[in-house]
Structure formats: structure tokens, C-alpha cells
Amino acid sequence: MLSGLRRRLLVMLLLPLVVLALLNAWFDYRSADNVAEQQDRRLAALVPLLADSVIGEAPHAGDPPVMLLAPALAEFLKDHNGSAVFAIADPDGHLLAGEPWLAAALAPTSPEPEFHTEENRGTTWRIVRQRQQTVLGEVMVALADGSDSRQQWARSILYKVLLPNLILIGAAAFAVGWAVERALAPLLALKEAVERRSPRDLSAFDDSRSPEEVRPLVQSLNRLFGMVNAHAESQRRFVADAAHQLRTPLAGLQAQVEAWAQAVDGHQPGSTLQLQAEQVNKLRGATRRTSQLANQLLALSRADARTMQNQPQQRVDLKALCEDMLGTHLDAASAKHIDLGLDAQPVQVLGHDWLLRELLSNVVDNAVKYTPAGGTVTIRCGLVGERALLEVEDDGPGIPVDERARVLERFYRVQGTGGEGNGLGLAIAQEIARVHHSQLVLQGGLHGRGLRLSVLLEPAPTMAAL
Structure with missing residues (x-):
């Protein structure tokens, strides 16, 4: 959903930029085309001036005719300084004055000016040719402009319009992507918060930290x-x-x-x-x-985790708790000739005393109930690294590995299990472990026999730390 929303936002924001870039390129093209048309009109206006610049015949055979350039024509040639040339030829195409390559082309077939574009010496020229009457009679005059905007508009659009716009669009895509990512961050945070939630956690979200739209x-x-x-x-x-x-x-x-x-x-x-x-x-x-x-x-x-969230915790002495459980279940163990032992080290945790008592009672009761006569059950507590350990181990039939997760479900019992039971003892122990931000861990017993159930708890701070 978020990927689709992000994609739609990017398209909706970037598409107008692309359209604007294309419109800008089109307007630049139209502008270049207008400039070219103006240049054609200017060239057409200069052609008669070029014909009028011929004021006399050549003094010697083979010499160019006598010419006096009109001021407007002289200014045009001076401003373009090498990028503007002319040619004058007789009706047979013999050069009288100017550039030979301009006179080499066919003479115009009509008295109207003829425009075309021609490549010469690495330059694209815009050329106008026209028949004109001069003091020498009818001649063909040609005027060429090497700064024709038609040859420059593509390069101009590429380097001055399209390329900057493409760079702008790329930068805008990065900026818009970053902005969209930042704008959607609260929604992503809400999605992750929902995914991290335990099915048992139904507390309300803080809506004051969400954007107005969310x-x-x-x-x-x-x-x-x-x-x-x-x-x-x-x-x-x-x-x-x-x-x-x-x-x-x-x-x-x-x-x-x-x-x-x-x-x-x-x-x-x-x-x-x-x-x-x-x-x-x-x-x-x-x-x-x-x-x-x-x-x-x-x-x-x-023992439901949701009902215990606001209940105050107190210091619980696990060694004293294990000793009480030993006394409580000693008669039932002795009746089955089970060796109920205690391996307890002094350790205190922060928690709910009656809940931890219920947890240990259920686990010890299960161990005594399902351990065959003559077996062994051991209650342990102590420190393991920085955590407090509460554990019960037996050498009974144990639980298959693929069944260990399911026995923590309510009312589930392993098929073929004898004795009395409702399938709630371990479910209650698991619920109590959740209240204490832990979980019940089921492993095989010593030498692969029996079952070892343990839970790691947060130890209470020492008095020196307090």
C-alpha cells in the first residue's frame, strides 16, 4: 500500500515538471523558428542593396566590377565578420565578385528570392539567391549567413533547455522522493508499530504524534x-x-x-x-x-498480561520461593518415590510474588505428575550472566521437539499422555512469563532425557545500586 502511494505521489509531482520541460523546449523551438524567419526577411531585404552596390563595370578584363557597398549591407557584413559572405555572377554562372562556391549553384528559376541551407567549410549557411537588375544588366546575387539560427536551435535546445531541465527533473525527483519519504514516515512508523504489537497488546496509540491527515x-x-x-x-x-x-x-x-x-x-x-x-x-x-x-x-x-501492566512489582526472593515449592510438593513426590531436589542460589527479581509462585507450582506439579516412579525432579534458581534463572528439570518421558511450542497453548495435551490434566498448567506459566517480559523455554533434560523448563527474569537491583 505504501509503495503504491509513494509511486503515485512521485508520478503526480514529477509529471507536471516533465510536461513543463517539454513545453519550454517547444516554446524555445518556436522562438528559434521566429528568429530564423526574421533573418530570412533581413537577408531578402539586403539582396537588392547588394545589387545596387554594383556601380560600374570592371576597369580591366577579369577584374571584379566596381562596387560601393550600401551602409546597411556593409554593417551586416562587418557585424558577422566572416560568417556572412556574398557572390555576384552573370546569368551563365560566371563569378563576377564574392565567394566562388556561392556562384557555383544553379541560378534562381524565378525573379523571387530562393532560400535554402547548405553545408560548406564545416558551417551550415542560410543562403538567399535572386535575379536582380544592375548597371551590368541582369545578374544573380547570393547572400549567405553562417549564423543561421536554424542550425543552432537543436544545439541550443539540447544544451540550454533540455539538459538543464533533465538535471532539474533529476534533482526534483530526488528532492520529491526525499520529501515523500519524510512525509510518509509517520505512516510507516504507524505500520511498524502495528506489526510489532503483540496480539495481546490492545493499548491505544498516541494520536497527538500523528500528522493531521493520519x-x-x-x-x-x-x-x-x-x-x-x-x-x-x-x-x-x-x-x-x-x-x-x-x-x-x-x-x-x-x-x-x-x-x-x-x-x-x-x-x-x-x-x-x-x-x-x-x-x-x-x-x-x-x-x-x-x-x-x-x-x-x-x-x-x-495472570493475563494486559490486566497486570499497571500492577506494582516488588522484590521476590527466588531461593525462598523454591524452598516453599519443595515443601509443598514433597509429599506428592514421596508418594511416587520421586527424588525432589533443590539447587538454589540466592537471587532476587522484580515481579509479582503470587504469580511467580503460581508459575513454579504449575511447572513442578507437571514434573511430579508425569515423571515415573523412582525418577528425579530438580528445582533450580540462580544467576546466569546478567539474568536470573528459574528452572525445573526432570528425567521423565519429556516432550517431543515438534510438540514443545504447542504444549504452551491452552487446553492442548500431547497425544498419548497419561494421568490427569487439563492442558492449562504450562499455558498459565507462559502467561506469567509474559507478564515478566520473558517466556518459558522448553529443552531436553540431562543426557537427552526428560524435560527442562526455564525462564530468565530481570534481577532486582542491589541495595548499593539503589
Whole structure:
């Protein structure tokens, strides 16, 4: 679009310049033609004076006739100084006076002056020939002008008109191109700003920095962003409210089912109570999954990057956070005989404590859930270069390389994955990483086994720097 607009502007601005240059050349040509016509009339007026300049016969045979140049003719020959010559010949073409090459041409066939152009000695001459009556009788007189404007107009137009105009058009093209580029710079900046935007960033553009012609477009984009943002915000509120309203009844239902399951556990296999216990355990699993889904939906809604932009950040101690997560998931890991370890170095970051806790909880919960019995899960934190690292590594089945990008999508699970899950844990972790201007990185574990999930965060400034 911008390329087409730039091309149209250049054509619309440069086309008039080209037309004006051609018109200027045409007017110069017409001017040269008018000058040539005036010169023809002048030559025709001087021919009778040349004939009248012959005042007597030659005193000796072979000598030119006696001549007394008319003042106007003498002035013309003097002003042109070598670029104007004449010739006088008898009716048979024998030269009486002047230049022989002028007399060599055929005599005029009529008493009217005849004009033509002839090349001689490297000069293009404008020549007029006419029969005239003199004291010697009828003679043929010829007058030639080597400064004929007809031979100069092409060179004059080329060097004085077309060439300067072409240079002017080239300079104008450069200047107009530069001006168009500068004029379209705000539009290009707007285009790049839109392209750089994250799909989750629906904040308004600053229309005060846009030119007046582009401002309506920016305002229309801002209105569109506002409507889309309002619609998305309505959906987020619905999900958050629904998840919040589901938490309380689901928690009560889960408590009742847990108590019922404990009451029927431990009876003889095959008994009626044992069959009831199997059904109760299935119901308990379903209520746990439903409760987990409600909690994850609420966490996902609260972790949305757009809702956290204006929330203040605080210093978060990653080592203390990792130690808390170790204690929280130690029982679940011990029940599967998983070695849940900690490799934590002191490091603090600027962020949201509860969000980072939710991120680490989801990642550790996934690692413990999908790592087989007897496996290893390690929680790490520390400094890597100038960034703070938060990482969880396991030696479980891992995730295929071509699936690692998709597992960060909401409700996506790798085909054939066992265990319970809703496909939201890693999506929530990725959303929290975006809030902290980072992203979740999935790599293979040690020796190519398992999975290593890490996120690099901006470390908090030291007290000395503050």
C-alpha cells in the first residue's frame, strides 16, 4: 500500500515538471523558428542593396566590377565578420565578385528570392539567391549567413533547455522522493508499530504524534482496539467470575467425597462396600479434576498480561520461593518415590510474588505428575550472566521437539499422555512469563532425557545500586 502511494505521489509531482520541460523546449523551438524567419526577411531585404552596390563595370578584363557597398549591407557584413559572405555572377554562372562556391549553384528559376541551407567549410549557411537588375544588366546575387539560427536551435535546445531541465527533473525527483519519504514516515512508523504489537497488546496509540491527515486512521484504530479490549475484558471477567463461583461448591463437594472415600476404604475385595469405594474414588478423581480446572481458569484470568501492566512489582526472593515449592510438593513426590531436589542460589527479581509462585507450582506439579516412579525432579534458581534463572528439570518421558511450542497453548495435551490434566498448567506459566517480559523455554533434560523448563527474569537491583 505504501509503495503504491509513494509511486503515485512521485508520478503526480514529477509529471507536471516533465510536461513543463517539454513545453519550454517547444516554446524555445518556436522562438528559434521566429528568429530564423526574421533573418530570412533581413537577408531578402539586403539582396537588392547588394545589387545596387554594383556601380560600374570592371576597369580591366577579369577584374571584379566596381562596387560601393550600401551602409546597411556593409554593417551586416562587418557585424558577422566572416560568417556572412556574398557572390555576384552573370546569368551563365560566371563569378563576377564574392565567394566562388556561392556562384557555383544553379541560378534562381524565378525573379523571387530562393532560400535554402547548405553545408560548406564545416558551417551550415542560410543562403538567399535572386535575379536582380544592375548597371551590368541582369545578374544573380547570393547572400549567405553562417549564423543561421536554424542550425543552432537543436544545439541550443539540447544544451540550454533540455539538459538543464533533465538535471532539474533529476534533482526534483530526488528532492520529491526525499520529501515523500519524510512525509510518509509517520505512516510507516504507524505500520511498524502495528506489526510489532503483540496480539495481546490492545493499548491505544498516541494520536497527538500523528500528522493531521493520519490522525483519523489512528483514532479509528484506537476505537477498534477499545472495542476489542472491552469484549476481551468482558470474557475475562466472565471466566474469572465463573471460576470463582465454582470454587466454593466444588470445594465443599470435594470435601464430602473425600470423607465418603475414607469411610468406604479398607473393606474386603468383592464386597458391596468395596464396589462402592471404586465408584467413590472415580467420583473423587472427577471432583479433583473439576476443582483443579476451576482454580486454573481463575489463575489464568488473573495472570493475563494486559490486566497486570499497571500492577506494582516488588522484590521476590527466588531461593525462598523454591524452598516453599519443595515443601509443598514433597509429599506428592514421596508418594511416587520421586527424588525432589533443590539447587538454589540466592537471587532476587522484580515481579509479582503470587504469580511467580503460581508459575513454579504449575511447572513442578507437571514434573511430579508425569515423571515415573523412582525418577528425579530438580528445582533450580540462580544467576546466569546478567539474568536470573528459574528452572525445573526432570528425567521423565519429556516432550517431543515438534510438540514443545504447542504444549504452551491452552487446553492442548500431547497425544498419548497419561494421568490427569487439563492442558492449562504450562499455558498459565507462559502467561506469567509474559507478564515478566520473558517466556518459558522448553529443552531436553540431562543426557537427552526428560524435560527442562526455564525462564530468565530481570534481577532486582542491589541495595548499593539503589
